[in-house]
Amino acid sequence: xxxxxxxxxxxxxxxxxxxxxxxxxxxxxxxxxxxxxxxxxxxxxxxxxxxxxxxxxxxxxxxxxxxxxxxxxxxxxxxxxxxxxxxxxxxxxxxxxxxxxxxxxxxxxxxxxxxxxxxxxxxxxxxxxxxxxxxxxxxxxxxxxxxxxxxxxxxxxxxxxxxxxxxxxxxxxxxxxxxxxxxxxxxxxxxxxxxxxxxxxxxxxxxxxxxxxxxxxxxxxxxxxxxxxxxxxxxxxxxxxxxxxxxxxxxxxxxxxxxxxxxxxxxxxxxxxxxxxxxxxxxxxxxxxxxxxxxxxxxxxxxxxxxxxxxxxxxxxxxxxxxxxxxxxxxxxxxxxxxxxxxxxxxxxxxxxxxxxxxxxxxxxxxxxxxxxxxxxxxxxxxxxxxxxxxxxxxxxxxxxxxxxxxxxxxxxxxxxxxxxxxxxxxxxxxxxxxxxxxxxxxxxxxxxxxxxxxxxxxxxxxxxxxxxxxxxxxxxxxxxxxxxxxxxxxxxxxxxxxxxxxxxxxxxxxxxxxxxxxxxxxxxxxxxxxxxxxxxxxxxxxxxxxxxxxxxxxxxxxxxxxxxxxxxxxxxxxxxx
Amino acid sequence: xxxxxxxxxxxxxxxxxxxxxxxxxxxxxxxxxxxxxxxxxxxxxxxxxxxxxxxxxxxxxxxxxxxxxxxxxxxxxxxxxxxxxxxxxxxxxxxxxxxxxxxxxxxxxxxxxxxxxxxxxxxxxxxxxxxxxxxxxxxxxxxxxxxxxxxxxxxxxxxxxxxxxxxxxxxxxxxxxxxxxxxxxxxxxxxxxxxxxxxxxxxxxxxxxxxxxxxxxxxxxxxxxxxxxxxxxxxxxxxxxxxxxxxxxxxxx
Numbered sequence: 083x084x085x086x087x088x089x090x091x092x093x094x095x096x097x098x099x100x101x102x103x104x105x106x107x108x109x110x111x112x113x114x115x116x117x118x119x120x121x122x123x124x125x126x127x128x129x130x131x132x133x134x135x136x137x138x139x140x141x142x143x144x145x146x147x148x149x150x151x152x153x154x155x156x157x158x159x160x161x162x163x164x165x166x167x168x169x170x171x172x173x174x175x176x177x178x179x180x181x182x183x184x185x186x187x188x189x190x191x192x193x194x195x196x197x198x199x200x201x202x203x204x205x206x207x208x209x210x211x212x213x214x215x216x217x218x219x220x221x222x223x224x225x226x227x228x229x230x231x232x233x234x235x236x237x238x239x240x241x242x243x244x245x246x247x248x249x250x251x252x253x254x255x256x257x258x259x260x261x262x263x264x265x266x267x268x269x270x271x272x273x274x275x276x277x278x279x280x281x282x283x284x285x286x287x288x289x290x291x292x293x294x295x296x297x298x299x300x301x302x303x304x305x306x307x308x309x310x311x312x313x314x315x316x317x318x319x320x321x322x323x324x325x326x327x328x329x330x331x332x333x334x335x336x337x338x339x340x341x342x343x344x345x346x347x348x349x350x351x352x353x354x355x356x357x358x359x360x361x362x363x364x365x366x367x368x369x370x371x372x373x374x375x376x377x378x379x380x381x382x383x384x385x386x387x388x389x390x391x392x393x394x395x396x397x398x399x400x401x402x403x404x405x406x407x408x409x410x411x412x413x414x415x416x417x418x419x420x421x422x423x424x425x426x427x428x429x430x431x432x433x434x435x436x437x438x439x440x441x442x443x444x445x446x447x448x449x450x451x452x453x454x455x456x457x458x459x460x461x462x463x464x465x466x467x468x469x470x471x472x473x474x475x476x477x478x479x480x481x482x483x484x485x486x487x488x489x490x491x492x493x494x495x496x497x498x499x500x501x502x503x504x505x506x507x508x509x510x511x512x513x514x515x516x517x518x519x520x521x522x523x524x525x526x527x528x529x530x531x532x533x534x535x536x537x538x539x540x541x542x543x544x545x546x547x548x549x550x551x552x553x554x555x556x557x558x559x560x561x562x563x564x565x566x567x568x569x570x571x572x573x574x575x576x577x578x579x580x581x582x583x584x585x586x587x588x589x590x591x592x593x594x595x596x597x598x599x600x601x602x603x604x605x606x607x608x609x610x611x612x613x614x615x616x617x618x619x620x621x622x623x624x625x626x627x628x629x630x631x632x633x634x635x636x637x638x639x640x641x642x643x644x645x646x647x648x649x650x651x652x653x654x655x656x657x658x659x660x
Numbered sequence: 661x662x663x664x665x666x667x668x669x670x671x672x673x674x675x676x677x678x679x680x681x682x683x684x685x686x687x688x689x690x691x692x693x694x695x696x697x698x699x700x701x702x703x704x705x706x707x708x709x710x711x712x713x714x715x716x717x718x719x720x721x722x723x724x725x726x727x728x729x730x731x732x733x734x735x736x737x738x739x740x741x742x743x744x745x746x747x748x749x750x751x752x753x754x755x756x757x758x759x760x761x762x763x764x765x766x767x768x769x770x771x772x773x774x775x776x777x778x779x780x781x782x783x784x785x786x787x788x789x790x791x792x793x794x795x796x797x798x799x800x801x802x803x804x805x806x807x808x809x810x811x812x813x814x815x816x817x818x819x820x821x822x823x824x825x826x827x828x829x830x831x832x833x834x835x836x837x838x839x840x841x842x843x844x845x846x847x848x849x850x851x852x853x854x855x856x857x858x859x860x861x862x863x864x865x866x867x868x869x870x871x872x873x874x875x876x877x878x879x880x881x882x883x884x885x886x887x888x889x890x891x892x893x894x895x896x897x898x899x900x901x902x903x904x905x906x907x908x909x910x911x912x913x
């Protein structure tokens with residue numbers, strides 16, 4: 083029998099129960115906190131490592147390096163890897179006048195064309211405009227007599243784009259080639275009729291293949307009108323059939339065939355195929371985007387024309403014409419663009435085009451320089467100030483005011499330090515936007531933290547150590563330098579880590595003082611962009627969210643590495659001391 | 661006057677912590693190459709007196725002294741380099757206070773701050789000091805290990821060795837064994853006997869047996885006054901003052 087006074091007592095049980103409850107609440111709250119923090123960090127890391135974006139496009143992702151034996155070439159400065167047909171068309175019809183809407187690059191767009199009266203020129207024109215009768219190069223297009231002169235100009239002039247025979251640029255390193263995406267899924271305009279104010283839009287790959295294979299029997303299954311789906315296959319032996327075979331996009335077995343025209347030649351059969359798409363209600367099939375454009379141009383006199391364009395305008399134009407069941411439109415594909423965001427090359431390449439392309443190597447380098455310089459400036463100053471306050475200053479009202487001042491400074495928003503730094507270091511001292519101005523501003527910003535923590539660390543050094551040193555005949559300075567500061571080193575270092583952690587995450591104060599040049603800093607007065615500023619600028623200027631997250635991930639790892647290294651250092655010191 | 665025989669001559673020493681008087685008209689002389697023990701209850705001023713001798717009280721705000729303290733005939737409150745004084749008059753504290761560095765660096769600390777840089781001289785000094793403090797055999801394999809890894813008794817002998825390394829004249833010891841176990845205490849006591857031949861030792865102790873065992877002369881402090889100062893034998897077996905007798909026989913304290 084347990085002693086009732088020890089275990090059976092009711093107050094005791096109640097106390098025990100409330101204790102258990104309190105413990106459960108505390109544990110729950112701490113687990114929740116940890117879970118939230120882990121979720122945040124995990125989210126940033128995941129976003130930083132992988133990108134996953136929605137895309138809407140009238141062309142499929144299949145890329146042709148040499149469409150119809152031609153090549154789209156651009157100046158080597160360009161990061162353009164692939165180009166969608168509607169963009170290519172826009173580039174040659176004055177729809178785009180600079181690169182900003184194409185790849186975000188600065189600079190004017192300079193389209194070049196080969197004289198259309200030459201065979202090369204005619205072939206290029208065929209690729210850009212399809213079989214369009216009215217060749218309408220935009221006013222910005224500069225026409226040069228032959229392919230060689232076009233290639234030479236592309237090689238020498240940034241911002242240029244041209245279509246030339248692929249054989250002429252095979253293996254050339256002084257220009258860059260871009261793949262072309264030009265296969266669309268075209269549908270008869272009748273399929274795009276409005277139903278309850280909605281229409282077929284932004285189809286997933288599965289829905290597209292369902293349509294093309296005939297598995298989807300009726301357009302109403304994907305939000306369209308009640309109309310049977312009629313898949314059409316491109317005529318065998320045609321240009322389109324060959325490209326589709328290469329792309330692995332074979333037409334379904336049950337796809338209806340188009341009567342081979344009596345002429346029997348490829349072009350005529352393709353024309354008949356397009357005609358079938360345009361006229362048979364519910365028809366759907368692959369088509370070259372430029373042929374759709376050509377069809378639009380040819381049919382512009384007819385009422386049932388449909389525009390081929392990026393985004394939804396195709397559908398809108400088509401829906402107007404849907405009643406007539408005549409016309410043709412590219413279906414908008416809803417895709418996902420997925421991949422690794424943070425690749426090794428991202429770490430070792432220099433950034434280009436405001437950081438839209440390339441990596442962040444120079445920015446990591448700048449960050450390291452900033453950290454080193456800031457520590458070199460802030461550590462001696464902060465420790466010296468703390469030593470003065472603890473060891474030398476007469477403890478009185480003056481020291482109290484100084485302490486209040488440092489505490490206040492520690493809480494001041496960094497942007498105010500940034501403003502001060504810009505006025506004082508950049509303008510009054512004429513240091514300009516650069517590493518030095520930025521690091522001096524950061525030093526001012528983190529000094530209060532370092533001073534306060536160093537003070538505490540110095541105060542916690544036992545009096546007996548000081549007395550032991552002084553009793554050996556050491557002077558006060560020797561005692562401080564050789565005994566007190568080493569004994570306080572772990573605490574001082576902790577303060578330094580806190581300060582540096584604040585510095586490495588600083589953005590506002592730096593934009594005003596350090597500048598934002600993403601090239602590697604070449605000296606103390608050279609403008610330099612650091613990781614945190616890069617994240618901010620990528621976000622704020624809408625350059626790339628994906629890259630902002632990648633950079634943020636790197637920043638997290640830099641801070642982590644710094645903390646880890648400092649912890650090891652403190653640990654080693656602690657082992658020596660204990 | 662046989663002042664030459666006396667390491668310290670203290671005359672009419674008064675000391676105040678702010679308004680509180682801690683020492684009243686203390687006069688005594690300490691003979692060279694002897695062990696002088698200072699005993700008395702807590703707060704009687706014996707530690708304060710000890711700290712006067714190497715001017716460690718300078719570090720405390722609001723301390724005021726009157727009277728004369730002569731070291732080898734020189735007034736230590738006069739124009740004396742306090743660093744030179746502390747070099748000559750070393751001090752071992754109640755609690756072992758090794759610096760957070762290696763054993764070697766602890767011993768070499770004093771010589772180094774006094775300007776000895778030569779590696780060989782330092783090596784010799786460290787070895788000799790450790791030997792004199794009867795610690796060398798225990799630590800010679802780990803001279804470059806942290807001093808804080810030593811046991812309490814070893815740490816205290818390290819602190820003694822550290823003082824010896826600056827080659828002092830006088831050793832002041834402020835209850836050097838009060839934080840130690842009996843075995844370590846015995847080691848340090850036998851060490852004191854050795855050291856007495858070369859150094860003048862003043863030791864403050866709470867432990868009367870210790871005072872009886874190790875010292876040649878004993879001074880009894882009470883409420884800041886030096887009640888009795890005589891040969892240890894006389895203090896313990898033939899006290900002249902009633903208060904001394906009461907303290908020795910354990911009636912208070």
